[in-house]
Amino acid sequence: MNDLPRDDGVRARMQGIRCDIDQGLEDVSASARSMVDWKYYVKTYPWVCLGTAAALGFLIVPKRASGIHTGLATPAEWANGGQQVVHSAPATRGWLESLVATVVSVAFREGTAYLGRRAGRLLGTTSPPGTIDHDSNSTS
Helix, strand or coil: CCHHHHHHHHHHHHHHHHHHHHHHHHHHHHHHHHHHCHHHHHHHCHHHHHHHHHHHHHHHCCCCCCEEEECCCCHHHHHCCCCCEEEECCCCCCHHHHHHHHHHHHHHHHHHHHHHHHHHHHHCCCCCCCCCCCCCCCCC
16 A cells, blocks of 8 residues: 555656656757758858858859960951960969868857857856857756
8 A cells, every 4th residue: 555655656757757858859859950940040140151151152163264365466366277375374272271261260250259258258248048158067
């Protein structure tokens, strides 16, 4: 007879744990959905997204073939059987230099954001709701 109240307590506790797990799973699912939604980042960080899109566009679009045309002055001379002489312009920036510049830019931006968060803590301001604070050591 002593086991019945204890069993009911265990069942009630297990039911509470199940409800907590369900709520936690829903929270994680909603958080994961917002992390993969590009519209969330555009609304939250519009300038960063604009800069990223501009940088990607700059890297993706091929460079124009710029050459120095010498030898023939007019298209009429080309039509008469002249040969075109083209000296290609030297490349101004290689892909490795572009990659290094991008990495330095991202590191500078992240460093500035970190310093801003630290300054906000020192001044007593808090971050807006919904932002993730990567510097906190507390676990909730």
